Amino acid sequence: MAILEVTIVPIGTGGTSVSAYVAECVKVLKKEKKIKHELTSMGSNLEGDLKDLIRVVMKMHEVPFRKGAKRVSTLVRIDDRRDKKGTLEGKKKAVQRKLGVRS
Amino acid sequence: MAILEVTIVPIGTGGTSVSAYVAECVKVLKKEKKIKHELTSMGSNLEGDLKDLIRVVMKMHEVPFRKGAKRVSTLVRIDDRRDKKGTLEGKKKAVQRKLGVRS
Amino acid sequence: MAILEVTIVPIGTGGTSVSAYVAECVKVLKKEKKIKHELTSMGSNLEGDLKDLIRVVMKMHEVPFRKGAKRVSTLVRIDDRRDKKGTLEGKKKAVQRKLGVRS
């Protein structure tokens, strides 16, 4: 189990909005039953088996090309912890507990 | 107004958990009245005047050093849009609308 | 053909130096005959077929675990251009030409 952030940006599309591309990428994510995800303002955070995560990131990376983009910039940040199970929820809760925030 | 993601990681602290460092960084954020923020599983997303954002990121970057870290790795991703006001909420809603998600 | 930057950092190793981990990762790279690479001060830049690049990045990501790390943070930035062949050398030369630097 790993956690990963992915941000996919088409370059040179002639428009400043990229939300249509992001939405198509998220559709790819939604089909993956074994992957948890959360949409943030700066990308998508994924949780699952690392191989599954990389496979779906590569699928997402193809999306803007299919929509006509000629250049795509993809950022992937992997947080892979093997001493305990890292989860999207667990990471946030660990911080919130230390801040005294009840969840 | 800009949007920014910041992730601050101490290197060589001898423990795999970094949530105590993150919580202290978030405390710095919480004192900033002009900056909106959301905690994600991979960092903090900030919204505000770019100069304010950079100033607070530099404050946050000092936190692990004060807690004893000798090396800090900080990632900052700025999304600065000047044709329209970009906001944390607006970015997510633009994607969700295209996905047919009501908010 | 794509270009990719990869940075692999072990978390919680108890020492501020990570060069021993980086050197082991670079050894993995050096065995790959179809991948060009350059070591920079902030990571390794790779050039090759995207599938090959991702495969070797995943191999590199395992290196710190084999050396005893319990948590690894890996950053991957893909620059994938399909209107023309993007290369490590070509990208730098395009900038240098515009700066009037002869190579």
Add this chain to the structure above:
Amino acid sequence: MAILEVTIVPIGTGGTSVSAYVAECVKVLKKEKKIKHELTSMGSNLEGDLKDLIRVVMKMHEVPFRKGAKRVSTLVRIDDRRDKKGTLEGKKKAVQRKLGVRS
């Protein structure tokens, strides 16, 4: 003294090439006498006092806007080590020594 990588990408410019923007950003860098830099295929690596580095990154971030871009995506990765002086050259040499490469 810190080390930093910066990558600045204009979004929605209508062309896949960004080298003209990068070249203008590098010109800003070249005027900075107290900052060392090296151009890589994925960004620019800077070495100097952290405050100086951030100041020049903010100058570079404005360059694409002056050239007409309406949205700019800037990535900054800070490597700040305070137990010893980290340098662009020193980091690469530490890895190369472990690989048995003479410089």
